[in-house]
Amino acid sequence: QLQLQESGPGLVKPSETLSLTCTVSGGSISSSSYYWGWIRQPPGKGLEWIGSIYYSGSTYYNPSLKSRVTISVDTSKNQFSLKLSSVTAADTAVYYCARIRLRMDSSGWYNAFDIWGQGTMVTVSS
Amino acid sequence: QSVLTQPPSVSAAPGQKVTISCSGSSSNIGNNYVSWYQQLPGTAPKLLIYDNNKRPSGIPDRFSGSKSGTSATLGITGLQTGDEADYYCGTWDSSLSAGRLVFGGGTKLTVL
Numbered sequence: 001q002l003q004l005q006e007s008g009p010g011l012v013k014p015s016e017t018l019s020l021t022c023t024v025s026g027g028s029i030s031s032s033s034y035y036w037g038w039i040r041q042p043p044g045k046g047l048e049w050i051g052s053i054y055y056s057g058s059t060y061y062n063p064s065l066k067s068r069v070t071i072s073v074d075t076s077k078n079q080f081s082l083k084l085s086s087v088t089a090a091d092t093a094v095y096y097c098a099r100i101r102l103r104m105d106s107s108g109w110y111n112a113f114d115i116w117g118q119g120t121m122v123t124v125s126s
Numbered sequence: 127q128s129v130l131t132q133p134p135s136v137s138a139a140p141g142q143k144v145t146i147s148c149s150g151s152s153s154n155i156g157n158n159y160v161s162w163y164q165q166l167p168g169t170a171p172k173l174l175i176y177d178n179n180k181r182p183s184g185i186p187d188r189f190s191g192s193k194s195g196t197s198a199t200l201g202i203t204g205l206q207t208g209d210e211a212d213y214y215c216g217t218w219d220s221s222l223s224a225g226r227l228v229f230g231g232g233t234k235l236t237v238l
Contacts, residue, residue: 108158
């Protein structure tokens with residue numbers, strides 16, 4: 001059974017770079033049918049998609065975060081990673097990684113986050 | 127401010143039926159598929175509905191999804207206290223120069 005697990009520092013200082021890794025177990029990150037992505041949820045608020053990556057390295061980013069976000073994949077380790085630069089208190093959130101069914105045809109975009117990690121809380125504070 | 131609008135809260139008694147709406151536009155729901163997620167307190171979201179009306183394996187048929195025009199609806203019948211959660215709709219949005227995945231603001235379901 002496929003599982004995802006986030007890891008990384010729980011506390012990041014303002015203006016520094018937040019770095020998280022998602023390890024995929026029970027299946028291959030090189031599956032041709034799925035993207036892999038990051039979603040965050042500030043305390044008491046809703047979900048925000050950060051970005052997604054295909055095993056080949058092709059990426060989609062949320063335009064509102066694109067200038068600060070880098071998502072990369074390491075197929076040899078079955079992992080993908082998130083870097084968010086110049087963080088502020090507004091970036092304090094639970095960060096989730098997820099597997100995403102994402103494809104487009106003449107009917108539109110098919111999209112579904114079908115497997116999620118448990119999430120990791122990241123606080124931005126000095 | 128999300129491009130997908132959900133009611134902040136809904137409530138119903140155990141055993142009853144409830145619907146949760148998700149309103150968008152031709153840039154998102156109108157031309158793309160919709161998914162729905164359930165987030166129980168303190169846990170990660172879980173996929174309930176994908177491709178507008180399909181249920182993943184293990185999701186009971188008490189949960190249903192539909193789409194009409196630029197709106198989508200999640201229906202839950204035979205409400206149980208364990209259904210108390212936040213529910214989110216999601217889809218692809220192309221209103222900006224670059225497309226993006228978006229979620230609704232979420233709806234808190236209370237089972238009275």
